[in-house]
Amino acid sequence: MIENKEFENSLLTKIKKEHLNPMPKWKFVFKNISWWLGGGLFLIFGGLAVSLIIFLFSDEGLNIFLRTKGFGWEIFLFSIPVFWLLLFIFFSWLVYANFKETKQGYRYSFFLISLGSLLISLLLGLTFHFCGIDEQIDDLLGRRAPFYGEVLNPSVKFWSEPEQGRLSGVVATSTNEGDYLIIDRDGKEWTVLTKAPCGCLHKITIPAGAPVKFIGRKLNNNNFELEKIIPMRPGKAFYGKIKILPPPPERVKAMMHCGEVAPMPESLCH
Template identity: 35%
Template sequence: MTISEKTFAAIKEQKITPKPRWEFILKDSVVWVMFSLALIVEGMLVSVTIFLFSDQDWDIYNKLEKNIVEYALIIVPYFWLVLMAIFCGLAWLNFRQTKKGYRFHTYLVVLVSGVSGLILGTTFFYFGLGNKIDQLFTAKVPYYERMVCHKSEFWEQPKLGLLAGEIVLWDGPDRFVIKDFDNGNEWIVTGAQVIWREPYQPGPPGPRRKIKLIGSQINDNTFRVLEVRPWQ
């Protein structure tokens, strides 16, 4: 009796049958869904990263007594970058499990997954998802604030000439009162020919208008302003 005949007899005896096609289709679909999910999450992570980078002011490193490289190293959102790398890896792993995934080189899959994540992430960022995710994590995830550098860390240093808060009293573009975000202290802000950056124009303050100020601290409640920027 040949091996084929023995096997055939065993198949009959044990009543072995081919597994149904839907099982394999389901398995394949699950892999593709996991791959797509990994890409979507990667896109969301990219959108937060873009948001965190774009939310920083790249020209204030001098005020912080740092050079541009030191400043960049501080504001890099390592937390999100690590998550991005993990999900990029997950996307690759899932793609490898697809029927023909093995035919593509790792670097090509990672590149395509990275570029797709970037395109998705930019789209999500455009629709404000990055900001929303960051706010959600700030509110709900313990220690998140410590892990990610937000602009508020730089703008709560009046001694270094950086202050942020909400306008509470308006006397004109060169004289107004703000309540700072750090302690809620009120500051009399004065200046001459103050530069107001777009898109925020000088004018009567609406309720809760938030701004950033570059200038110098005069005393405990007075700040001389040179430039005003919108908080967002």
């Protein structure tokens, strides 16, 4: 039957009888644009993930720490923001999947699309980084996101190991000589004592309520000997959530081996 004219006729009859009509052009255009928009959106998300990777990885504190002591690959690997890296790979895959679905997308190889996507994401990531968007996202996540310290920011765990000489928290009280009473992420109080003679180590006193990172040595269960203070960038909003209560007078007195206690801001006295 296919060889004779009957085939065309019966097919046309079927088309007419079943009122089959071509789908409107705008549906196809819309579909194609959707794939492009989806790809573009995932590129932006990928760029944000890259900016967070840059922000977390280039943390000044980690750099100082790595330069100060002879740490190897273990710490380097530990400081990689795995979550954001995985998220970036996932977004890159979504970019690839979306691009492949566009009209001409199949013409480009996996390698070419991935390379293009990687370069654009890096460019976007750097732009977001220089605009400070990464810091704003980190602050927002630090305040709101669950599992921030466990998953989103590896430096929180990294800087919460007093046995390894790394301590972080929020300053509750400080003396003019550079001794601090801090609260760590678990709510534990630490007295951080300056190693140098009074007044020699620090010219600037960190105000109460500021999140900080310390390098030094754990003396005992509640005391930490200070070698270096590092300002906190990633995770500062996360530490900002820690509630600070005015320290008991005897604790303050014990700290005052040679300096005056810096006043605690009114707003931090919950």
